[in-house]
């Protein structure tokens with residue numbers, strides 16, 4: 001039997017179309033949205049992630065006052081970004097999403113190893129650690145500049161930065177880029193020691209960076225929030241700003257994961273109702289598109305039971 005490429009609840013399958021119909025039924029969608037939120041908060045708090053406390057702490061922090069200096073008021077937002085995400089009507093463009101992103105991110109790892117009673121810290125270390133180990137195998141011996149694309153509140157940026165700092169004696173400069181100035185304001189507050197060089201408000205499809213600026217680029221949990229055309233445009237931009245021989249690392253949900261393919265209906269309904277680009281993501285051929293835009297495709301590895309790591313390199317002669 002050949003392995004299934006994606007879950008039946010995503011794409012053009014009958015089940016998927018039925019799920020989409022349910023989601024489009026407004027009253028039902030509103031109930032699901034509320035349920036998704038309550039489930040997320042309850043699971044997090046049960047596992048020692050202080051959801052409400054974190055929210056209140058950030059609400060009292062200088063995050064809001066940082067917004068004017070971080071936000072680029074000229075930056076246009078693409079249409080696909082201005083839709084509800086994760087049960088927030090304004091998607092990633094609001095304080096509520098930004099203040100809840102830390103506990104929500106801490107809960108990601110816990111879902112991977114449900115049966116093992118891990119703390120969120122152990123689960124996060126395993127999940128990111130597996131990604132870093134694979135990335136490290138393909139990285140140039142000395143890495144000077146890294147960019148975390150779709151960095152959100154900076155958890156992926158800090159762990160990536162620590163990984164490369166420990167790997168070499170030479171200093172490493174890290175930059176985080178995101179389209180939400182709310183997320184970036186929280187990232188800046190969380191980066192108490194100022195270890196990250198810059199938090200940049202920008203669209204990954206067309207950035208402010210010069211050609212050949214970075215040795216390592218990562219897209220961690222970004223692609224599942226995008227339609228095909230945006231992912232392809234981002235790959236083209238990544239190729240431009242990478243140095244020849246530089247590495248692009250992608251971590252995201254694995255469409256081939258049996259755990260994801262066999263999610264119980266309540267869970268995939270919740271997932272699809274809060275992730276508007278699920279159908280596009282689960283039917284997107286990442287590897288083929290990377291090759292098409294000019295990357296040298298290296299590997300795809302199921303780095304944990306739910307996620308996969310994809311690595312590509314900018315050709316040396318480019």
Ligand SMILES: C[S@@+](CC[C@H](N)C(=O)[O-])C[C@H]1O[C@@H](n2cnc3c(N)ncnc32)[C@H](O)[C@@H]1O
Nearest residue numbers: 092150151152156178179180203204220221222
């Ligand atoms: C799920 S979060 C990423 C989480 C983070 N990288 C981590 O691993 O913890 C996805 C982020 O991508 C950002 N994003 C979505 N589209 C983008 C785009 N075109 N350019 C830059 N950032 C984008 C969103 O604002 C959001 O903060």
